Amino acid sequence: MTPKILIIEDNTMVLKSLEFKLIREGFEVLTASDGRQGMSLIREGSFELVITDLMLPFITGLEIIEYIKTEHPDTAVIVLSTSNQEHIIADAFNLGADDFITKPFNPNELTLRVKRSLGIRKT
Amino acid sequence: MIELIPEIKNHTEGIIHLIHGLSVFFLILVVSLILRIIILRHLKRRRAVRRMKLQDKGLKLIHIFLFEETSLDAEIVQEFQRKHLRTDWRKKTFTDQVIEFLENFRGESTGKLKELFCALKLDQYVFGILKEGKWYEQAVAIHYCSELSLKADDLIKKLLNHKYYRVREQAYYYFVKTAESNPLAFIEHLDHELTMWEMINLEDCLRYYYTGSEPDFSIGLSHPLISVRIFAIRLIGVFNQFEHSLKILPFLQAEKDRVRTETIKALSRLQYAELHTHLLRNFPGESPRVQDHILNVILDKGSYTEIKALETLIPGCHAQTQRRFERNRRLVSPAHKIA
Incomplete structure (x- = not known):
């Protein structure tokens, strides 16, 4: 079965690029441009992986991670953020994020990390 | 009195005409303004739509080129x-x-x-x-x-x-x-002085964008512009180029407060051994602004003996400097400094 990925990102360019790249890699991709929309998609369906920004309108990335790890503990989470502050990264990992990628990022590296996160979940 | 009535009537008619004229003028003004706003909004929306369409086309081209691992097709580009x-x-x-x-x-x-x-x-x-x-x-x-x-x-x-x-x-x-x-x-x-923000951004560019070998910042010390000299002194301190400590030492005697202050900060960062001796010697003749910086350096990194030496110089200072010394001295434990 094709793994289902949700991308939550408020930068349209990054959102569309990631969607394009991951669809090409053979994943089923859904997108949300703010936290509220992302949260409603998470409530409606199940995802193998969620890629989320931290600074999002309405609901922050940290709140989304917390919700996922409480309600869907099997869903992997990759954080994609401009922040490289240690305490923010630590907060994300403490809430259960599986990986953290800092912007600007390498799209090929992100794809590899997506595959690794999904691989970890499968074993 | 009765004879005046036609004259008043004539005047009233004139005023009514004037009011009518003004009303029409303002009505036209308001309508034209509203029309102008509507047209501008429409043009703005049209431009936004055109931009979005162009961005969509651009995005497709970039995606194909970046993610489809194909080489650049001259025909598509043209x-x-x-x-x-x-x-x-x-x-x-x-x-x-x-x-x-x-x-x-x-x-x-x-x-x-x-x-x-x-x-x-x-x-x-x-x-x-x-x-x-x-x-x-x-x-x-x-x-x-x-x-x-x-x-x-x-x-x-x-x-x-x-x-x-x-x-x-x-x-x-x-x-x-x-x-x-x-x-x-x-x-x-350069012919123009650097501003504070330019210095901050240039330092940022050197830290995060420039990837070559670390340059010799002392080249800026002989520049005719004072801000460039200050910037060079700052960079020597920030990038820890201690080999230039002796080159910036003469700037402790510079004419401008800003230069002396930056030199004190840089030499303190570089932990120049003789700095405190120089500072204590210069302290009485310094401006209140520079005295404040000397105070910070001695209280932060000075020995107990140096703080005591500074204390003897404080009575001759500006009242604000005296207050700062008293306030900060309480925070510095002599026992800690001796240790």
Whole structure:
């Protein structure tokens, strides 16, 4: 079965690029441009992986991670953020994020990390 | 009294005519203003729609080129150039889109985006602005060159002393961001003093953009501009170039407060051994501003003996400096300093 990925990102360019790249890699991709929309998609369906920004309108990335790890503990989470502050990264990992990628990022590296996160979940 | 009535009537009619005239005038004014706002909004919306359409086309081209692992197809590029990059506005919109990609992506994507940008001959568009554009367009064009590492040293060198500071500062950042070595070589051409924000941003460019070997910042110490000398002193301290400690030591006797203050900060960062002796010797003749900095350095890094020596000099100081000393002395434990 094709793994289902949700991308939550408020930068349209990054959102569309990631969607394009991951669809090409053979994943089923859904997108949300703010936290509220992302949260409603998470409530409606199940995802193998969620890629989320931290600074999002309405609901922050940290709140989304917390919700996922409480309600869907099997869903992997990759954080994609401009922040490289240690305490923010630590907060994300403490809430259960599986990986953290800092912007600007390498799209090929992100794809590899997506595959690794999904691989970890499968074993 | 009765004879006056027709005259009053005539006047009233005149006033009524005037009021009618004014009402019509203001009505036309209001209607034309509303129409103008509606037309402007409509034009703005149309432009936004056009921008979105162009961005969608641009996004598709960039995605194909970046993610489909194909080499650049000359036919596709030429078609895009012919159909979608006809006007300067379109070229600018697409260039902004490329810059946004560069700000978010790194790795091989960066090189590919530059390749695409040049294949679309947008580098020539940017160079054209640098040659003949308006000053605010030139400032943006220099930023494009910095972000895309487009080499236009000769064109941008001419803008280093532009009358608008927005252009000048972008030119400074360009030279630091795109340099392979000696990023501060451009300072010898400067005629305008650097502002505080320019210094902060230049330092940021040196830390996060410049990738070559660390330059010798002491070259700026002999510059005729005072701000460049201050900047050089600051960089020597920040980048820990302790080998230049003796070169900046004479600046403790400089005429300007700002230079002496920056020298004290730099030498303190470099932990220059003789600094405290120099500072205590100079303290009585210093301005209150410099005295404050000396106070900070001695209280922070001085020995118990040095703090006691400073204490004897405090009564001759400005009242504010005395208060600062008393307030901070309580925070410094003599036992700790002796240890």
